[in-house]
Amino acid sequence: xxxxxxxxxxxxxxxxxxxxxxxxxxxxxxxxxxxxxxxxxxxxxxxxxxxxxxxxxxxxxxxxxxxxxxxxxxxxxxxxxxxxxxxxxxxxxxxxxxxxxxxxxxxxxxxxxxxxxxxxxxxxxxxxxxxxxxxxxxxxxxxxxxxxxxxxxxxxxxxxxxxxxxxxxxxxxxxxxxxxxxxxxxxxxxxxxxxxxxxxxxxxxxxxxxxxxxxxxxxxxxxxxxxxxxxxxxxxxxxxxxxxxxxxxxxxxxxxxxxxxxxxxxxxxxxxxxxxxxxxxxxxxxxxxxxxxxxxxxxxxxxxxxxxxxxxxxxxxxxxxxxxxxxxxxxxxxxxxxxxxxxxxxxxxxxxxxxxxxxxxxxxxxxxxxxxxxxxxxxxxxxxxxxxxxxxxxxxxxxxxxxxxxxxxxxxxxxxxxxxxxxxxxxxxxxxxxxxxxxxxxxxxxxxxxxxxxxxxxxxxxxxxxxxxxxxxxxxxxxxxxxxxxxxxxxxxxxxxxxxxxxxxxxxxxxxxxxxxxxxxxxxx
Amino acid sequence: xxxxxxxxxxxxxxxxxxxxxxxxxxxxxxxxxxxxxxxxxxxxxxxxxxxxxxxxxxxxxxxxxxxxxxxxxxxxxxxxxxxxxxxxxxxxxxxxxxxxxxxxxxxxxxxxxxxxxxxxxxxxxxxxxxxxxxxxxxxxxxxxxxxxxxxxxxxxxxxxxxxxxxxxxxxxxxxxxxxxxx
Numbered sequence: 001x002x003x004x005x006x007x008x009x010x011x012x013x014x015x016x017x018x019x020x021x022x023x024x025x026x027x028x029x030x031x032x033x034x035x036x037x038x039x040x041x042x043x044x045x046x047x048x049x050x051x052x053x054x055x056x057x058x059x060x061x062x063x064x065x066x067x068x069x070x071x072x073x074x075x076x077x078x079x080x081x082x083x084x085x086x087x088x089x090x091x092x093x094x095x096x097x098x099x100x101x102x103x104x105x106x107x108x109x110x111x112x113x114x115x116x117x118x119x120x121x122x123x124x125x126x127x128x129x130x131x132x133x134x135x136x137x138x139x140x141x142x143x144x145x146x147x148x149x150x151x152x153x154x155x156x157x158x159x160x161x162x163x164x165x166x167x168x169x170x171x172x173x174x175x176x177x178x179x180x181x182x183x184x185x186x187x188x189x190x191x192x193x194x195x196x197x198x199x200x201x202x203x204x205x206x207x208x209x210x211x212x213x214x215x216x217x218x219x220x221x222x223x224x225x226x227x228x229x230x231x232x233x234x235x236x237x238x239x240x241x242x243x244x245x246x247x248x249x250x251x252x253x254x255x256x257x258x259x260x261x262x263x264x265x266x267x268x269x270x271x272x273x274x275x276x277x278x279x280x281x282x283x284x285x286x287x288x289x290x291x292x293x294x295x296x297x298x299x300x301x302x303x304x305x306x307x308x309x310x311x312x313x314x315x316x317x318x319x320x321x322x323x324x325x326x327x328x329x330x331x332x333x334x335x336x337x338x339x340x341x342x343x344x345x346x347x348x349x350x351x352x353x354x355x356x357x358x359x360x361x362x363x364x365x366x367x368x369x370x371x372x373x374x375x376x377x378x379x380x381x382x383x384x385x386x387x388x389x390x391x392x393x394x395x396x397x398x399x400x401x402x403x404x405x406x407x408x409x410x411x412x413x414x415x416x417x418x419x420x421x422x423x424x425x426x427x428x429x430x431x432x433x434x435x436x437x438x439x440x441x442x443x444x445x446x447x448x449x450x451x452x453x454x455x456x457x458x459x460x461x462x463x464x465x466x467x468x469x470x471x472x473x474x475x476x477x478x479x480x481x482x483x484x485x486x487x488x489x490x491x492x493x494x495x496x497x498x499x500x501x502x503x504x505x506x507x508x509x510x511x512x513x514x515x516x517x518x519x520x521x522x523x524x525x
Numbered sequence: 526x527x528x529x530x531x532x533x534x535x536x537x538x539x540x541x542x543x544x545x546x547x548x549x550x551x552x553x554x555x556x557x558x559x560x561x562x563x564x565x566x567x568x569x570x571x572x573x574x575x576x577x578x579x580x581x582x583x584x585x586x587x588x589x590x591x592x593x594x595x596x597x598x599x600x601x602x603x604x605x606x607x608x609x610x611x612x613x614x615x616x617x618x619x620x621x622x623x624x625x626x627x628x629x630x631x632x633x634x635x636x637x638x639x640x641x642x643x644x645x646x647x648x649x650x651x652x653x654x655x656x657x658x659x660x661x662x663x664x665x666x667x668x669x670x671x672x673x674x675x676x677x678x679x680x681x682x683x684x685x686x687x688x689x690x691x692x693x694x695x696x697x698x699x700x701x702x703x704x705x706x707x
Contacts, residue, residue: 052595053595053596076592077590077591077592077672078590078592078670078672104594105594105595106592106593106594107592107593107595107690108591108592108593108686108687108689108690108691109590109591109592109593109686109690110592128686130689130690162595163595163694163697166556213560213563213564213567213689214560214563214689214693
């Protein structure tokens with residue numbers, strides 16, 4: 001039994017203590033309101049209502065009086081006046097505060113107050129209680145992050161007062177540390193703060209006041225600050241990565257498309273204008289497109305790159321043959337290939353035999369080397385069958401001063417388009433080398449006269465020379481320079497291969513009736 | 526061709542039968558409706574507060590009591606509340622009409638007309654909430670609590686407080702609105 005009693009007593013004690021604690025918190029709010037109102041309210045007595053069923057009026061006095069001195073009367077409209085009990089409280093600075101808590105509260109009707117001190121009225125006031133609310137700050141203030149950057153959602157509970165749910169006005173203030181920003185909220189107990197800095201800690205506070213239409217009052221005190229950090233920019237890396245991937249994929253696709261259609265694109269954007277310039281050295285640059293002139297000066301034009309000649313495959317044979325002593329390769333000529341199309345091998349062999357057979361036909365070692373060299377060079381295609389003919393022709397070409405360029409005019413028309421380039425090689429000199437047709441070449445044991453005779457015999461294949469144009473056929477690698485003096489045609493053979501090219505070597509397009517065999521250049525003609 | 530005619534006739538018949546019955550008004554539950562009236566009344570009261578001369582009434586006019594004791598009010602029956610409110614509104618309308626007749630200023634006249642129409646609208650709102658209509662007997666509102674005002678600012682103050690208090694409480698606690706809301 002005693003134990004039970006003890007627990008009961010203990011429980012009661014705890015209860016009272018908690019009540020006191022709650023009262024103390026209430027008092028703290030009350031005290032703060034009183035303090036604030038003393039500064040705000042000018043009228044006396046100062047009154048405020050905390051809820052729907054109370055009204056507190058107070059005043060301050062410096063005289064060290066007691067509550068008994070004062071009497072407080074209040075009168076509602078159309079009613080008799082009533083008395084309110086005055087209580088006192090000591091305040092700082094030797095002041096005393098006197099309170100009166102009205103037992104009965106009526107709203108929406110005038111209330112007439114009077115304060116008497118020692119029978120004398122000191123204060124009187126007429127007021128409407130519904131216009132004097134001083135509410136407690138809102139409860140359950142919560143600040144949360146929304147899904148978006150720079151936003152915070154603030155919610156709170158409205159004051160739990162009946163009939164006043166729709167009559168509240170709130171003020172929210174927030175700061176990142178330095179300055180406070182305020183926002184007024186009506187008819188809602190939540191707000192989304194926007195335009196905040198990312199990844200920053202914000203403090204938020206809320207206070208409440210009746211909206212002033214039906215109910216009015218004073219701003220409540222601020223709630224305790226609630227802190228929350230805004231979301232960091234952690235969403236961005238994901239978006240950034242996705243964007244990068246998409247961009248990469250797009251770039252890849254575009255590159256693939258570009259590469260696959262590169263040729264067509266190139267054709268569209270930079271259409272290749274075919275130009276025959278490479279086949280006509282100097283035609284456009286030196287002679288400005290004047291073909292006649294270019295033909296006439298083909299000697300000069302024949303100088304350029306050795307590659308040009310390699311392409312044409314022509315010089316080799318000429319070189320070899322010319323080097324030999326002026327034993328006219330007449331026999332060779334006679335055995336020249338008659339058929340341009342068919343292989344000229346037979347004739348070549350004959351030529352070779354002739355060469356070897358002839359005493360004077362001693363190709364110098366350089367010639368061998370040259371031949372070999374040219375052999376290798378002539379691995380490439382020989383596009384013109386008649387070029388080899390020229391080779392064979394080369395062997396016959398030995399022109400000397402006695403050779404006069406034939407004034408004959410061979411019709412240029414015979415020149416086919418294909419053979420035109422080859423003319424480049426031999427324009428300057430009229431090829432007096434005779435082909436097989438010219439079997440009637442006179443024996444020219446003398447140097448240099450072969451050609452002339454052969455040329456005489458071979459009118460058809462002689463281009464109309466413009467004058468004596470000197471052999472300009474040069475062997476590229478040997479760097480042979482053309483010796484244009486007709487006298488030196490063969491005598492300079494010893495000087496080198498250059499001797500060969502004293503021939504007037506005219507481009508001769510083999511006519512269809514001129515059978516010229518296409519001898520591969522590497523076969524010693 | 527015949528079917529549309531039939532439909533038209535049918536619709537007309539339905540309309541007649543429909544109109545024969547008293548169609549219930551849609552309940553006006555938005556508190557902002559009354560709040561607007563309260564705002565206008567308050568603005569007029571503030572405007573008239575400065576009026577001191579020439580604002581006294583020829584004779585005191587009966588006006589309803591405005592103060593509300595919540596404890597008492599909540600105990601009251603809803604119908605009684607409606608009666609109290611409607612009689613008060615009627616009294617106020619009467620008083621405003623009397624004042625309007627004696628006022629010469631055009632601005633005042635327009636303001637008073639506005640108040641009068643607002644009171645009428647409030648009566649319509651109350652009717653929409655299914656409150657039984659109540660008209661105080663012309664003989665007097667003896668059983669109703671009234672008091673008399675002698676100046677226009679006072680009248681307007683009563684007007685405002687009446688709307689803020691009893692009328693607003695009645696509308697806020699109307700059963701028709703509660704059922705809709707819940």
